[in-house]
Amino acid sequence: VHLFGTVLAAAGRSRGDGLPPLIADDLRGAERIGTEANLVVFVVDLSGSMTARTRLTAVRTACVDLLRDSYTRRDRVAVVVACGKDAYVAVPPTRSVDIAVARLAQVRTGGRTPLAEGMHRALEVIDRAARTDPTRRPLLVLLTDGRATAGEHARRRADVAADEVARRGVSSVVVDCEQGLVRLGLATELAHRLGAEYATMESLTATGLAEHVRGVA
Template sequence: MRRKGAGKEGVPGRRSKAWSAQGQNVRAIPGGRGLNVVGSVLAAAERGAGIVDGLIDFRPEDLRGSLRRGMESNLIVFVVDASGSMAGRDRLSAVTGAVISMLRDAYQRRDRIAVISVRGSAPEILLPPTGSTVTALRRLEGAPTGGRTPLGEGLMMAHELIEREHRREPGRRALLVVLSDGRATGASGTAGARRAAAVIRDRGLAGSLVIDCERAGRIRLGLAADLAKRLEGVCVRLDEVSADSVAGVIEAV
């Protein structure tokens, strides 16, 4: 999938690849980390530097540091369509299980996870960004479902949350995960969802993954796939929306 913010130094962790202060030495570059001696010598040689009193005649423009590639931790923001009683409960249950599974590995991965519920007249942040399984269980269990689907409003809430977290930790890259069939029945409607997707896409602070929850039928509307396209993200349809399947597809991206 398209990883937004490539080239920026990430917060160290173990989820996804990033340019980092730690990790494998990729190559020597101007302005890199530390002093890359071999790269600096080669740069001086390419310039035609002479030997003065047995020493290479280095100049400031010859100096090279190291570009390193390590692993980073992420901010993962779930936007979950919790409208409809049974389907909404199933989606929230799957996300809750996936969140707990991922946070149990948080000591190594150092991820932070947030959950936004899209239901009723307005979306709600069920889980502010956290790395705590205790907090996640306390806040997610028994969350209400049903009502309309203010999808556009939920996406804008996710955008604002990602913006706040970016100001606080610029190096922590975000992944937006939307569980929805793409229908937007809130006040802003489909137009609002498309506007919010454009804002998220243009700001470029998050990669996007849409998990298509449209029920099987003779006619498929393809609204989730359209949303993923507008986000410039990836759309995945799962045979079963469960904790394991949701966590598995996030692991894969």
């Protein structure tokens, strides 16, 4: 029962002699609007490119921004890092700004890009979270130039992983981090395969990554 709404309804029947006795028609309930809980899983490519630090900074800033208003949206964030030979969960699902910042401070960049493993780890995070809270909506956010360079048949395995994400119906966003005059467009292809929203890192400079994620979530 929403106490304030119920009292207001009863007060509307008052004839100026105080609050009348409550009746069934006075009862009001509370309804949440626009506060669906999300699990935002960032997969960030931190391979040995010059933009790796920029990507990490963007994810850290986005995590802080999203978690600062998680008390209203009830969101959680997680971060999967793809670099070297494998991907790992740097930040498990959390609502704590302090935990996210502390764990991301320990992350290092360099190596190749295990893109397929990054998406698989993200699905594992989503599956574990769904077992405890099946109503929480997952959103996968990939920061990558689309290159897959770790292990045999890296590109083919990345395509298979992307197909699995799409088959599962997981909403996703691809943030294209490719730079330079000659661009391969691999992140664009990845977004098409995922059925994902697409944005470039340059386009997010003004609004910020967190604001873009809010718009999708």
